[in-house]
Amino acid sequence: MLENIRIVLINTSHPGNIGSVARAMKTMGLLDLWLVGPLQFPHAKAEEMASGATDVLAQATVVNTLDEAIADCCLVVGTSARMRAVPWPLVSPRAAAEKIRAEAPANQIAVIFGNEQSGLSNAELERCHLHVNIPANPDYSSLNLAAAVQVITYELRVASLDTSAATEKWDYRLATHEEMEKFFTHLQEVLVEIDFLKMSAPRKLMTRLRRFFNRARPDVMEMNILRGMLSAVQTARGRRPDESRDPGYYGTQDINE
Numbered sequence: 001m002l003e004n005i006r007i008v009l010i011n012t013s014h015p016g017n018i019g020s021v022a023r024a025m026k027t028m029g030l031l032d033l034w035l036v037g038p039l040q041f042p043h044a045k046a047e048e049m050a051s052g053a054t055d056v057l058a059q060a061t062v063v064n065t066l067d068e069a070i071a072d073c074c075l076v077v078g079t080s081a082r083m084r085a086v087p088w089p090l091v092s093p094r095a096a097a098e099k100i101r102a103e104a105p106a107n108q109i110a111v112i113f114g115n116e117q118s119g120l121s122n123a124e125l126e127r128c129h130l131h132v133n134i135p136a137n138p139d140y141s142s143l144n145l146a147a148a149v150q151v152i153t154y155e156l157r158v159a160s161l162d163t164s165a166a167t168e169k170w171d172y173r174l175a176t177h178e179e180m181e182k183f184f185t186h187l188q189e190v191l192v193e194i195d196f197l198k199m200s201a202p203r204k205l206m207t208r209l210r211r212f213f214n215r216a217r218p219d220v221m222e223m224n225i226l227r228g229m230l231s232a233v234q235t236a237r238g239r240r241p242d243e244s245r246d247p248g249y250y251g252t253q254d255i256n257e
């Protein structure tokens with residue numbers, strides 16, 4: 001299970017923290033570290049703080065955007081010290097670890113952590129299915145980045161040791177983040193075309209729709225149906241869907257299976 005879980009750090013400022021995260025991960029049996037636009041990496045301070053976990057640093061994947069880091073993930077969990085304007089499904093580290101344990105054998109999973117100063121942005125948090133808050137001292141709730149990773153990875157390790165717990169079974173695999181993003185792009189395009197969404201006054205419509213569909217966790221078959229419905233709306237309005245953009249989502253084959 002642990003091999004299907006990646007830890008994603010976004011725009012980390014201090015290279016020493018990246019090293020400490022590598023160490024925190026390896027002590028708990030997690031080895032897959034992804035860095036989105038680290039300010040300084042590789043760096044001697046990262047190596048120093050990683051101690052015996054420099055192999056985790058050596059095999060870390062560095063990318064420019066969060067979307068690249070989670071493209072193939074079916075469950076994305078965001079960690080946050082603060083509550084946000086639009087509430088999101090919020091769980092404890094233990095409950096998140098149990099959910100991850102149930103899904104990890106079949107799916108790639110990401111747990112994402114924010115920058116030391118600013119944390120995760122709203123756009124980043126909106127890409128998550130679940131938010132996790134470490135129930136710290138309400139008067140001083142922001143943990144050091146590596147300490148937060150240690151708490152979460154400890155819970156993941158404890159959950160992984162419970163071999164008696166059931167894993168979730170489903171007929172189709174869940175949609176990946178990349179497939180969800182293509183769906184949201186297509187959905188927004190159609191909502192604008194039918195004048196339901198006005199880009200001059202978008203309000204929180206797309207945020208609420210993101211929350212709704214991320215809560216629903218569509219599988220690939222359901223995603224195919226949703227994309228087919230959107231294409232049918234476009235066809236009915238005389239617009240030929242651009243099949244080259246995303247082939248495979250426009251046919252009706254399999255949908256009525």
Ligand code: SAH
Nearest residue numbers: 079080081113114116119133134142143148
């Ligand atoms: N000032 C930032 C905190 C940044 S701490 C803020 O208010 O959001 C760096 C990262 O550590 C956070 O983005 C989050 O990923 C993690 N973290 C720190 N404290 C946490 C807590 N109590 N619960 C969950 N994650 C936490």
